[in-house]
Amino acid sequence: MDITRPLKNKNILISGAGVAGPALAYWLHRHGFAPTVLERAAALRDGGYAVDFRGEAHLTVLDRMGVLADVRREQTHMGVMWYVDGTGRRIASMPADVYSGDLEILRGDLVRILHAKTADRVEYVFDDSITSIAEEEDGVRVTFERSAPRRFDLVVGADGVHSNVRALAFGPERRFLREMGLHCAIFTTPNLLGLDRTGHIHNTPGRAVAVYSARRNTEARAMFYFTSPVPDHDRHDTGLQRKILAEAFAGAGWETSRLLEAMWEAPDFYFDSIGQVHVDGWSRGRTVLLGDAACCASPLSGMGTGLAMVGAYVLAGELAAAAGDHRVGFARYEEAMRGYARGCQRSADGVGAWMVPGNRFMTWFVHRSHRLLPYMPGKGLIARNIRKTANAITLKDYGL
Numbered sequence: 001m002d003i004t005r006p007l008k009n010k011n012i013l014i015s016g017a018g019v020a021g022p023a024l025a026y027w028l029h030r031h032g033f034a035p036t037v038l039e040r041a042a043a044l045r046d047g048g049y050a051v052d053f054r055g056e057a058h059l060t061v062l063d064r065m066g067v068l069a070d071v072r073r074e075q076t077h078m079g080v081m082w083y084v085d086g087t088g089r090r091i092a093s094m095p096a097d098v099y100s101g102d103l104e105i106l107r108g109d110l111v112r113i114l115h116a117k118t119a120d121r122v123e124y125v126f127d128d129s130i131t132s133i134a135e136e137e138d139g140v141r142v143t144f145e146r147s148a149p150r151r152f153d154l155v156v157g158a159d160g161v162h163s164n165v166r167a168l169a170f171g172p173e174r175r176f177l178r179e180m181g182l183h184c185a186i187f188t189t190p191n192l193l194g195l196d197r198t199g200h201i202h203n204t205p206g207r208a209v210a211v212y213s214a215r216r217n218t219e220a221r222a223m224f225y226f227t228s229p230v231p232d233h234d235r236h237d238t239g240l241q242r243k244i245l246a247e248a249f250a251g252a253g254w255e256t257s258r259l260l261e262a263m264w265e266a267p268d269f270y271f272d273s274i275g276q277v278h279v280d281g282w283s284r285g286r287t288v289l290l291g292d293a294a295c296c297a298s299p300l301s302g303m304g305t306g307l308a309m310v311g312a313y314v315l316a317g318e319l320a321a322a323a324g325d326h327r328v329g330f331a332r333y334e335e336a337m338r339g340y341a342r343g344c345q346r347s348a349d350g351v352g353a354w355m356v357p358g359n360r361f362m363t364w365f366v367h368r369s370h371r372l373l374p375y376m377p378g379k380g381l382i383a384r385n386i387r388k389t390a391n392a393i394t395l396k397d398y399g400l
């Protein structure tokens, strides 16, 4: 692709230094734009569990960014996840070759790699948030909670499932967020169970608690999913969320109480409802959405991170191919990504009922199915379908 015309709209504000924001900043900078990344947290938010990259498209983007070797170095090399009963006895397994991607890395390690790749060439502003976005004829005037107002040419909302940019420029969250009837919590604990590159999951009706070793068994990640309703509360009140979680898992048996005890010390407690984002058009004038803010597929899809990274590559590439003309670039980005994103979102269909069986029969059925899975002729089909969804996009070469 020949991109030789002078660029317009070089000055771009990206809200969110998670996965999508720094990845976009990298590509915009390489195409000759001048991105600024704004993050509400005071430092990088490096919590979260392992995320997967699957198939050609994901790996190609990592490779073209020059981070494939870094990601490989930090990959989890996770083995089998075991279902255990109340006594800790292993009753069935979730084979890694069926569910895992080609490359699995802790979300926090990925966030750090992406930040390190961009920190010396991109302006990062931490501990701040946009309060208003006013579109003017040839730019956007943005005000902030802390910093002085600034003008940018374009604004990108890469600020996650509860995107602030989306709320300011597109409308209230309830119009776009489709809840899936589950909540989850994830946090770091010591490797209390002495797990060796493996994990254990324990189900009771409507609840799943899992723990798996991380960082070469030096620590672990505890993960809780549950179906019971959660009262309306301030999403930033992690003290209250810890209490909600402790109540939801009271009496859940197995090692749950030890993990809940460790929760109070966890430095990176993450709690959220599980949902998807469906927005009709991903741009409004000079503002555009990316990653979870545009099309969150939910953690149940196992696709969110790859989708965010591919989206960043395509958005920057299409903007550059249109010489910075946002009308053309934004439209082509959405055209290239929408069907792909929809496919990723569909891969979450029905997963919740498997992950968190609602009653005793379903729990038995899930364990039984996993016991039989290695002998089933369709075993490879699940892995093939996941890979097909992840690969359902042809990446253009944007001339770098």
Ligand SMILES: Cc1cc2nc3c(=O)[nH]c(=O)nc-3n(C[C@H](O)[C@H](O)[C@H](O)COP(=O)(O)OP(=O)(O)OC[C@H]3O[C@@H](n4cnc5c(N)ncnc54)[C@H](O)[C@@H]3O)c2cc1C
Binding pocket: 015, 016, 017, 018, 019, 020, 021, 038, 039, 040, 041, 045, 046, 047, 048, 049, 050, 051, 107, 128, 129, 130, 158, 159, 160, 161, 162, 163, 164, 165, 186, 270, 290, 291, 292, 293, 298, 299, 300, 304, 305, 308
């Ligand atoms: C702490 C954390 C833990 C996570 N853990 C998991 C996990 O275990 N499993 C999983 O599948 N997904 C997890 N996710 C979501 C996952 O990272 C995304 O689905 C995916 O990687 C897409 O990335 P994203 O950049 O679009 O969104 P995110 O990775 O969510 O990044 C969004 C970023 O925007 C920032 N932000 C939010 N509001 C504002 C604001 N007002 N102004 C500026 N910045 C703002 C956030 O602090 C965050 O850094 C987690 C997200 C976070 C923030």
